[in-house]
Amino acid sequence: MEGIPEVMKMAEIIVPVLTPFNDGKINIELLKEHTSSLLKAGVDRIFVNGTTGMGPALSPGEKETNLKAVLEVTDKVIFQVGSLNMGEVKSLAREGKELGVKTIASYAPYYFTGLPKSLIVRYFKEICGEHDEVYLYNYPSAVGKDVDAETVKEIGCLKGVKDTNDSINHSLQYKRVNPGMKVFNGADTLVMTSIATGLDGTVSAAANFVPEVLVEIRRKVSEGKVGEAMKLQFMVDELVSLAKGYGYIPSIYVLVKGIRGYDVGNPRPPLFPLGDVERKELLDKAIKIMEKYNKNEA
Amino acid sequence: MEGIPEVMKMAEIIVPVLTPFNDGKINIELLKEHTSSLLKAGVDRIFVNGTTGMGPALSPGEKETNLKAVLEVTDKVIFQVGSLNMGEVKSLAREGKELGVKTIASYAPYYFTGLPKSLIVRYFKEICGEHDEVYLYNYPSAVGKDVDAETVKEIGCLKGVKDTNDSINHSLQYKRVNPGMKVFNGADTLVMTSIATGLDGTVSAAANFVPEVLVEIRRKVSEGKVGEAMKLQFMVDELVSLAKGYGYIPSIYVLVKGIRGYDVGNPRPPLFPLGDVERKELLDKAIKIMEKYNKNEA
């Protein structure tokens, strides 16, 4: 066992779980079943109300509904509470604490550009006032602002970060500037790299439809088989790239059903569900990608 | 009067009106008073629930509250109804129609990146299904996607656009590709240019605190006095640049009170109101800017 990198074995695979809708309402049973299935596949924690979960499109009540459903299945939860209404954010944070949720998270206030840094700092400090373990969810390309390593240092109370960022260096800088902090990269294309380069893990939307592949990537890296891990990562890259052509979030619902074999409902408009022709096309292509990689490795 | 450009005289000045909060609730009376004051100053139409009005931070009920308050003062209204919940968007659009609002508007679904064009097109078509006169509110830097002139052509039912965009060429292209469309640029720094270059007007947040200056810019341009209009625009530029240093939206509340002399309440956190020291500093500097320009022109 000598020579096996210890750090890599501990890397976590966290899933930003989708929110199953039927007729515009959350289907609690489907969410619970999906959560169970992901945990059995080896996923470590469930990130609730993330982007894939359509967090910014949920009402405060819906965010709470999602949390409670997942808590019925597991306590390995990160509860995302962010919104553009501070009162609601704090109320959800308190709710999380009362329900015994170990970790909550929030993105920065989205949409509004040019916010002064002091306002961002204050936003997160107020959340820290309500809960002991708060993670930053940094997602500059969606949120329109970057809460970087230096800003996190200024905030002073954040215990971890999900950094959805093409730049792995950006993620690494959190560890340089804030040594005790847990750092997860959130790009589907950087699962292998995140683990190999010593981050604490990944929060990958692809874990909704290929959780076993991500678990296998982690195993390969921990055994020093980077070349084999890279091939699995490339399969994920191709699946994600394919799905993005149809709209990533709506496609995930189709891929979960098609690959994992159970229903997870639909997204909610304006994230319109795919039409029948698109569903079939997406799934056919996805299966071809998976077959191609499986043959190569045989 | 020969030689006076006809087009310019008709250019509209539209104000994206702020939303006055007290203790986290909309203060309807303050909104009505502010609306009246702006109309008296020469503003042509009121854009309700825009970015300055904190539209994305409002609940559906609050958006309706704002609309009804403004309708008590005037019917020259553009009612912004966009959100990340299609059902709520359509419901607000219907509400607008029932209340006799002539024009509604919507931004594209914000936050979610990489949405396919077909989804954007469908979003706006569904809104057009509910109302006769729908404007696009295009704001790429906040929304994360650009609904450009070609996409508008594909949507096919939009009657106007507020294009919040540093590129005046981007705004002009709507007119090239969609000849009958009303086109307004939404950048405070381009009021003079928008009018001089033949757009249908401007939707400028600065109209909240210096509406008379914008009206005067329009007059100067219509008289061919571009040099004088440019100086007024430069004064606006300096005020806006100053305000952005403190956070633009929170600063607007301070500037309305300080310059126009009446209370408009506060923004709502996480758009935290300015502290007392900041308020004083902002206002002192704003007054110095205005004095500097007034002296120059004396």
Next chain:
Amino acid sequence: MEGIPEVMKMAEIIVPVLTPFNDGKINIELLKEHTSSLLKAGVDRIFVNGTTGMGPALSPGEKETNLKAVLEVTDKVIFQVGSLNMGEVKSLAREGKELGVKTIASYAPYYFTGLPKSLIVRYFKEICGEHDEVYLYNYPSAVGKDVDAETVKEIGCLKGVKDTNDSINHSLQYKRVNPGMKVFNGADTLVMTSIATGLDGTVSAAANFVPEVLVEIRRKVSEGKVGEAMKLQFMVDELVSLAKGYGYIPSIYVLVKGIRGYDVGNPRPPLFPLGDVERKELLDKAIKIMEKYNKNEA
């Protein structure tokens, strides 16, 4: 004649003249003929060794060759001298002075990213040490850095600027911060706007192939006929957009020959000349665009 904007009538139309090559060498006679033709069409000044002139691809000797050729035709010249070798830049500046060139210009050092502002300031100050009238050629998207209004103020010795920039506000800020400075925008799509909004004129590559149209745009604006000027601008927009699809600079050689009727040689690889099929296709489409707009206005 009352009401005609005085400022607009003085707006200059400057052409960044192409460099005619045959077999990789500058064809001096073709350059002189093209220059003469442009001046007859109403262009005010010739910008030598600009981007369209392939300035960054020319040796110091070739830059001098271009200058001398144009000087045989006119003294209305702006001599661009910039490069990544300070000694050569200064030598060319001196050469320009000795030859009686009234105005020289330079872009900032291109390619190298992250240069400190002090270095940029020093670069231009050293050029000012060699010549009395130095213009900045600001072109952020090609040069990779923005020499903005505040930096120009710090440099302190620049008399004008060609700002190749989609943001007309960026160009206007030079006038706000440096009141005596001549400001020209360099975007083909902003000819009409530049004149209407009170800049000192335009430096437009399209002046190589449709100089009369730009002159007509200026006339229309000066007469307050902004709507008619806008249509002419839209024709230019469509021609430029078409040409960019084939590579803009190589296309300009084809359009000059096809529209103006005389040979201007070829660009030099790696700006490869268009093939015969592409030439025909480009020209056919260009003529259709021009016919469409001419009919509309008949």
Next chain:
Amino acid sequence: MEGIPEVMKMAEIIVPVLTPFNDGKINIELLKEHTSSLLKAGVDRIFVNGTTGMGPALSPGEKETNLKAVLEVTDKVIFQVGSLNMGEVKSLAREGKELGVKTIASYAPYYFTGLPKSLIVRYFKEICGEHDEVYLYNYPSAVGKDVDAETVKEIGCLKGVKDTNDSINHSLQYKRVNPGMKVFNGADTLVMTSIATGLDGTVSAAANFVPEVLVEIRRKVSEGKVGEAMKLQFMVDELVSLAKGYGYIPSIYVLVKGIRGYDVGNPRPPLFPLGDVERKELLDKAIKIMEKYNKNEA
């Protein structure tokens, strides 16, 4: 020795060697001495006329001078031949072949924006016509265009790539789309990640002043000690960040002399050498950074 990742042990450390100038002329002896020193420190290959070598600022003759100087010391050379003059590029490529250089490289034509893809493809194909082993030097932020994995596939003849890119995923895609290709990332901040994630190595400007640290990072990664490698990478990050504040390339000359103890001349204006005060300040701070990290690890 089981479990040690084989791939990582082979990762190459390539140095884009600086060009020592005195009075604006290349100092051949200093270049040879620096090259020897870097090879002794464990660097694998010398990248000549790269960005750090001020390639775009060199005449064709100077590029050849640099090559010949380095060839006197070693044949482990990558000869960068790119410029905006195709004839000169091809001539240098031939020269490299005649001199027995195994590998040449080129960036895409810089400065000119909006070049059609076909032109980029042809540029590299013409280079491949002159030499057997051609690498792409991809540097989008300096060159203004991205020659990505799909474009490389279309070019068809490139054997390797130096990808100067914050996105390690971008580098990895070359391997996915072009399986046989050698792929090196060129960001100083991604040395550890490049090796850990299975690329063929790194081309790092920091190898000019801390080559032993990069060699040590490689060793740590190959032993599975990612955490220790990360600390060394963070030291490099801080040094590079410090140096960039003074202008990166000019600072490298100071750091080589200060850290490695021998003279490498100066950069050439407009990359002006640092003044005495700046030199001292930079060096003092650099030494403090190195001491801080050395203590931590003691």
